[in-house]
Amino acid sequence: MITFFYISLLVCCSLCMWRIGRGPTPPDRAMGIDILGIIVVGFCAVSALETGRDFYMNIALAWSLLSFIGMIALAKHLEGKGFDE
């Protein structure tokens, strides 16, 4: 069962990676990174389920916080001027 969870999360990750790689606009890539961050939280959760250790959830919390701050910063940057300028 756990293996099945890992496989589906890996499928999600690869789909996100595909979008990050393909673009075509900067916000598309930023969105891919944002979603990838949330998927990583899911990864940590499944790892915590597998091992029964709670430090994985600390990583998940920190990861979602950092990804949120990063996304807000990226969004502000996009609002100000394009990536090409």
Next chain:
Amino acid sequence: MTEIISYTAITIGMFFNIVGCIGINRLPDVYNRLQAATKCVTMGTCLILLGIMIHAGISPLGIKALLCVVFILVTSPTSAHALARGAYKSGVKLWKKSCCDQYGKVSLINAHDVMKKDVITVSPDTPLQDAVDLLVEMKITGMPVVEPDGGIIGIISEKDMIDYSNKSNIKTAKVRDAMSAKATVFSPDTDINIIAGVLSTGKFRRVPIAENGKLVGIVSRRDIMHILTSGKKKEAGKK
């Protein structure tokens, strides 16, 4: 029992995650993708974390999972909104089949704020020749036809005059004969977007604004252009 419930929740969560990730690859533009991804992936991940919480019960792991659920529910839609706004401001185009763009419209301005109040008008019994002279002299392209008591009965434009001159002699005609009698009239508190929509259909160049049937102003294409350009006029002049 708790094991079954938690594993079911996690499985459903995985399903939503995969659907969301397919969405970000299949949908046509960044806004659609953001919508799909944020909804599905947020819900999927929250379900996974809830499953963990049910599995772990009241323990450090369970409490942290719950905390993570709350945190993701707050942050993920926020960052998606910020990203969509950033994408819009950085000039990413909407998909060509998107039906409307509420965010991009001119903000709420009423006809009252835009209209010209000192309108050049003409009475229906004026000779058409005088009206032609007046249009040319004032350098305008059309004017409302107004009864002496202020009621609008039509609008006369260059197009009406030229049409009429093709059909018969303008020397003997009156404004009443050549004017378009069905003028589209708006009230002063009409949203300017509606008027802009009417003006952009190509049929009218100007619309009279009336309150209780009396003319109070006129909004032309040029007036709409003024709100679109306001503030940057000086910069453009320098270049």
